[in-house]
Amino acid sequence: MSARLSAVEAALPGSNFYIRKVAVCGAGVMGAQIAAHCVNAGVPVVLFDLSAKDGDKSAIAKKAIAQLKKLSPAPLGTPELGDLITAANYADDLGLLTQCDIVIEAIAERLDWKRELYHRLAPAIKPGAIIASNTSGLSITSLSQALPEPLRHRFCGVHFFNPPRYMNLVELIPTADTDSVLLDQLETFLVAQLGKGVVRARDTPNFVGNRIGVFGILSVFAQADRFGLPYELVDELTGTRLGRAKSGTFRTADVVGLDTLAHVVRTMQDQLTDDPFHAHFKVPPVVAALIEKGALGQKTGAGFYRKQGKAILRIDPATQEYIPADAKIDEGVAAILAEHDAAKRLKALRESAHPQAQFVWAVLRDGFHYSAVHLADIADTARQVDQAMAWGFGHALGPFEIWQAAGWQQVAGWIADDIKAGKALSSTPLPAWVGSGPVWEAQGVQTAAGSWNPRTQKFEPRSALPVYQRQIGAPRQVGEPSTLHETVVFENEAIKCWTLPAPHPRDVLILSFKTKMHTLSPDVVRGIAHAVDLAEASFKALVIGQLSEPFSAGADLKAMMPAFAAGGVAAVEPIEREMQEMVLRLRYAQVPVVAALAGMALGGGCELSVHCAKRVAHFETYIGLVEVGIGVIPGAGGMSYCARRAAQLQAEGAPDAPLLAYLKKFALAVASAQVSKSALDARHIGYLLPSDTVVMNRYELLYVAVREAWALAESGWRPPMAQTFPVAGRDGAATLKAQLLNMKVGGFISDYDFVVAEKVAHVICGGDVDPGSMVDEAWMLALEREAFLGLLGNPKTQERIAGILKTGKPVRN
The missing domain is CATH 1.10.1040.50 (N-(1-d-carboxylethyl)-l-norvaline Dehydrogenase; domain 2)
Incomplete structure (x- = not known):
C-alpha cells in the first residue's frame, strides 16, 4: 500500500479526537476517584504518585487503587475495574505519559507543589495532549505560567466535584491562551464519555x-x-x-x-x-x-x-x-x-x-x-x-x-x-x-x-456543540422553552406513546409511564400491551423509557391492594396473570423492544426489562428482583428468566458443568433482594447481557436506545422462538435450601425470609422435577403464580406489604 495520501484522503477534515488513555497525577482522594470514574467509562488510566521510599516505587498509587475497592459509596462500578488502573510513579514511569491524550493533575491545593510537578511532567507530555488541573479554586492562569509556553494553549482547569462518580458537575476553566478547539474536545469527552454536566467558568477564586x-x-x-x-x-x-x-x-x-x-x-x-x-x-x-x-x-x-x-x-x-x-x-x-x-x-x-x-x-x-x-x-x-x-x-x-x-x-x-x-x-x-x-x-x-x-x-443561546444534540429530555431552565417537540401518538392517564422529530428515526415508538415512580399499575400493564400493538401495526420498533428517573419501581402495590381486600388472593390472580402475559408480549413482539434504563429498575421493572429484545442502561442503573422484601417472589417472569438464562449460560460455557453453578448467583440475588450497584454490576449479576449497551450520560439514553432499536429492526430482527430448557430440579432446590438454612442459622435472614427464599429455590429450579428436566416458560410461569399467590395469602406477607405501604420501609418479621 502506498504511503502517499489519495486526493480523497487529503481532503478529509481529520477533526476526530479520541481519548485512548488518561493520566491522573495524584493518587489522593480526588485523583484516585477521578481515575476510577474514567475506568467506569471504559477509558484506560495511568494513576501517578510520588515514589515510595521503600520497596515497590509505585506502592502509593497501588494502595490508593486498593482503597477504591473498599470505599462507600463505591467509586467503581464493580470492584474488579480497579485492576484496570495502571499504578505509576514519577521517578520511573513518566514515559507512560506519551500514551496519554489527557493529563489531569489532581494533587493537593498548593500552588507551589502544582507548579513544581508541571516542570517535571512537561518534557514527557505527548504532543497534542490536553493538560488540566483539578483544582477547586486556584488561579488557572497562574498555574499555566509554570508550563513551557508551547504547552500553555493546551492547558485549562477541570474541577470535578466530590465524589466524582456521583456528582454531575465539572467546571471547565480556560485561560486567555487555551485553544478553543481543545476546550470543545475536552467538554465533549466530559459530557459524552464521563456523563458529566459541564459549566464553563471564569478564572476567578472558587470559580462558579x-x-x-x-x-x-x-x-x-x-x-x-x-x-x-x-x-x-x-x-x-x-x-x-x-x-x-x-x-x-x-x-x-x-x-x-x-x-x-x-x-x-x-x-x-x-x-x-x-x-x-x-x-x-x-x-x-x-x-x-x-x-x-x-x-x-x-x-x-x-x-x-x-x-x-x-x-x-x-x-x-x-x-x-x-x-x-x-x-x-x-x-x-x-x-x-x-x-x-x-x-x-x-x-x-x-x-x-x-x-x-x-x-x-x-x-x-x-x-x-x-x-x-x-x-x-x-x-x-x-x-x-x-x-x-x-x-x-x-x-x-x-x-x-x-x-x-x-x-x-x-x-x-x-x-x-x-x-x-x-x-x-x-x-x-x-x-x-x-x-x-x-x-x-x-x-x-x-x-x-x-x-x-x-x-x-x-x-x-445554549452551546451549539454537537454532543448536546444527543441529549433528549435534558432539564431546561425556568423561563426556557422545551426543545423536545415530540409527537404524541396515544396518551391516557397511565402512559404516553410518542415519537421524536427528525433527524431522529420517526418510525420508532417510545412508551413512557405516567404513574408515580413509574410503577406498573394495571392500567400501565394494559398500556404496554397497547403500545406493542401500535408498534407492530405502524412502527419498526418500540422503546420503553422515561424522561425522568426511575425507570420503574415495580408493581403498584397500592393499586393491587383494593382487589385483594375485596376478593382475597383469587382477585389478584387475574392481575398476576396479566403481568405475565405482558412480559411475554414484549419478548415475542414482532418488532424489537428496547428498554432504556436509568435509576431504579426494581421488581416488575426488572422483569419487564429482561424480557425486552435489548437494554440500553445508564451507568447509574440499579436493577434487582426485590420482591422477597415484601414477602413474595417475583411473579412476572423473573424466575422464568433466571432459570432460562442460567441454562443458556451453561450451554454457551461448559455444558458438562452442573447447571446449579450458573443458577446459584441468580437464586441468591433474588433470595437476598440484591440490587445492582451500577449497570456494570447488573451485567455481572445477569440482569443485563454482555451485548446490552451502557451509556454514561443520562440524557443520551433515549438517543442511543432509539437508534439501537432502529438498527435491530433494519438488520432483520426476529423475535426468539419459544424453546424448552433444562432446570436444576428438586436436587438443585435442596442444595440451595441448605445454603439458605445456613444463612438463617447465622442470623443473616429471618425465619420468614427463609420461608420466602425456599419458594424462590423451588421455583427457580423448576419445581419438584428431576434434575435436567426440560420445561417451557408456561411451566415456569405457572410455578411463579402458584408461589406468589400462596405467599400473598400468608399473614406475615400481608404484614410486610402493609408496613411498606405505610412507612416505605421493609418489615423484618
Missing part, C-alpha cells in the same frame, strides 16, 4: 459552584446565628423542603469535611478581599473549634453531628458538648414551604413573623443578591450559575430560577428594600441590569432567546 455554594453556606451560618436556630432545624429548613439535598447544610458540611470547607472559605477570605461581602468570608468559630479537636465530620465520626448508638447528637456551640438533635420545624412554616406556587411561597416567607420563615427568606435573598452582584465576574450567563448549583450542590432550582419563578420584578423590589433597610449581608445595590433594560422587560434572565450575559448585555 464553590463561589456561590460556599457563600450560601456562610449565609446559612450567619442567618442561623442571627435567628438562633439549632443545626438540625436549619438542616430541615434547608434540605428537601427547600429543594436542596436531603442532608441540608450542616450535615452536608460534615460529609464534605470541615477541613475542606475551611480551606475553601480561607481561599475566599485571602483572594477576594475586594468582595463587598468579604466581612462574612471567615471560618465560623464553631467550625474552627471542631477542626481544632479533630472533629472533621463524617470521615472522623464527628463534626456538627455524632452518632451514638442509634441516636444522632449535635454539637452545642456554647458548651462544645454533643446533645440530642431534636428540634422540630414549625407546622405553619412547613405549610409555607410545601406551597407549590413560587410567588406565594416567597411572599409568605417574607411576610411571616416566625423566625424560621424569616431565616429561609434571608438565606434565599442573600443567594439572589450575591449571585446577581457577581454574575458578570464568575460566569458568562445566568444559566451557568443555576446549573452549577443544581449539578454541584443538589439544588432543584438555581438562585436565578427561583427568583424568576417567583416573579422577577417583585423579588427584585424585595431585595432592594432589604438592602436599604440594612437586612442584607452587604449594602451593595443590585446591578443596573436587574432593574432595567432587557432583563426587566423580559421579567427574568432566562428566555426563549437564551440566558442573560451581563457583559454582552444579551440573552445567549
Whole structure:
C-alpha cells in the first residue's frame, strides 16, 4: 500500500479526537476517584504518585487503587475495574505519559507543589495532549505560567466535584491562551464519555459552584446565628423542603469535611478581599473549634453531628458538648414551604413573623443578591450559575430560577428594600441590569432567546456543540422553552406513546409511564400491551423509557391492594396473570423492544426489562428482583428468566458443568433482594447481557436506545422462538435450601425470609422435577403464580406489604 495520501484522503477534515488513555497525577482522594470514574467509562488510566521510599516505587498509587475497592459509596462500578488502573510513579514511569491524550493533575491545593510537578511532567507530555488541573479554586492562569509556553494553549482547569462518580458537575476553566478547539474536545469527552454536566467558568477564586455554594453556606451560618436556630432545624429548613439535598447544610458540611470547607472559605477570605461581602468570608468559630479537636465530620465520626448508638447528637456551640438533635420545624412554616406556587411561597416567607420563615427568606435573598452582584465576574450567563448549583450542590432550582419563578420584578423590589433597610449581608445595590433594560422587560434572565450575559448585555443561546444534540429530555431552565417537540401518538392517564422529530428515526415508538415512580399499575400493564400493538401495526420498533428517573419501581402495590381486600388472593390472580402475559408480549413482539434504563429498575421493572429484545442502561442503573422484601417472589417472569438464562449460560460455557453453578448467583440475588450497584454490576449479576449497551450520560439514553432499536429492526430482527430448557430440579432446590438454612442459622435472614427464599429455590429450579428436566416458560410461569399467590395469602406477607405501604420501609418479621 502506498504511503502517499489519495486526493480523497487529503481532503478529509481529520477533526476526530479520541481519548485512548488518561493520566491522573495524584493518587489522593480526588485523583484516585477521578481515575476510577474514567475506568467506569471504559477509558484506560495511568494513576501517578510520588515514589515510595521503600520497596515497590509505585506502592502509593497501588494502595490508593486498593482503597477504591473498599470505599462507600463505591467509586467503581464493580470492584474488579480497579485492576484496570495502571499504578505509576514519577521517578520511573513518566514515559507512560506519551500514551496519554489527557493529563489531569489532581494533587493537593498548593500552588507551589502544582507548579513544581508541571516542570517535571512537561518534557514527557505527548504532543497534542490536553493538560488540566483539578483544582477547586486556584488561579488557572497562574498555574499555566509554570508550563513551557508551547504547552500553555493546551492547558485549562477541570474541577470535578466530590465524589466524582456521583456528582454531575465539572467546571471547565480556560485561560486567555487555551485553544478553543481543545476546550470543545475536552467538554465533549466530559459530557459524552464521563456523563458529566459541564459549566464553563471564569478564572476567578472558587470559580462558579464553590463561589456561590460556599457563600450560601456562610449565609446559612450567619442567618442561623442571627435567628438562633439549632443545626438540625436549619438542616430541615434547608434540605428537601427547600429543594436542596436531603442532608441540608450542616450535615452536608460534615460529609464534605470541615477541613475542606475551611480551606475553601480561607481561599475566599485571602483572594477576594475586594468582595463587598468579604466581612462574612471567615471560618465560623464553631467550625474552627471542631477542626481544632479533630472533629472533621463524617470521615472522623464527628463534626456538627455524632452518632451514638442509634441516636444522632449535635454539637452545642456554647458548651462544645454533643446533645440530642431534636428540634422540630414549625407546622405553619412547613405549610409555607410545601406551597407549590413560587410567588406565594416567597411572599409568605417574607411576610411571616416566625423566625424560621424569616431565616429561609434571608438565606434565599442573600443567594439572589450575591449571585446577581457577581454574575458578570464568575460566569458568562445566568444559566451557568443555576446549573452549577443544581449539578454541584443538589439544588432543584438555581438562585436565578427561583427568583424568576417567583416573579422577577417583585423579588427584585424585595431585595432592594432589604438592602436599604440594612437586612442584607452587604449594602451593595443590585446591578443596573436587574432593574432595567432587557432583563426587566423580559421579567427574568432566562428566555426563549437564551440566558442573560451581563457583559454582552444579551440573552445567549445554549452551546451549539454537537454532543448536546444527543441529549433528549435534558432539564431546561425556568423561563426556557422545551426543545423536545415530540409527537404524541396515544396518551391516557397511565402512559404516553410518542415519537421524536427528525433527524431522529420517526418510525420508532417510545412508551413512557405516567404513574408515580413509574410503577406498573394495571392500567400501565394494559398500556404496554397497547403500545406493542401500535408498534407492530405502524412502527419498526418500540422503546420503553422515561424522561425522568426511575425507570420503574415495580408493581403498584397500592393499586393491587383494593382487589385483594375485596376478593382475597383469587382477585389478584387475574392481575398476576396479566403481568405475565405482558412480559411475554414484549419478548415475542414482532418488532424489537428496547428498554432504556436509568435509576431504579426494581421488581416488575426488572422483569419487564429482561424480557425486552435489548437494554440500553445508564451507568447509574440499579436493577434487582426485590420482591422477597415484601414477602413474595417475583411473579412476572423473573424466575422464568433466571432459570432460562442460567441454562443458556451453561450451554454457551461448559455444558458438562452442573447447571446449579450458573443458577446459584441468580437464586441468591433474588433470595437476598440484591440490587445492582451500577449497570456494570447488573451485567455481572445477569440482569443485563454482555451485548446490552451502557451509556454514561443520562440524557443520551433515549438517543442511543432509539437508534439501537432502529438498527435491530433494519438488520432483520426476529423475535426468539419459544424453546424448552433444562432446570436444576428438586436436587438443585435442596442444595440451595441448605445454603439458605445456613444463612438463617447465622442470623443473616429471618425465619420468614427463609420461608420466602425456599419458594424462590423451588421455583427457580423448576419445581419438584428431576434434575435436567426440560420445561417451557408456561411451566415456569405457572410455578411463579402458584408461589406468589400462596405467599400473598400468608399473614406475615400481608404484614410486610402493609408496613411498606405505610412507612416505605421493609418489615423484618
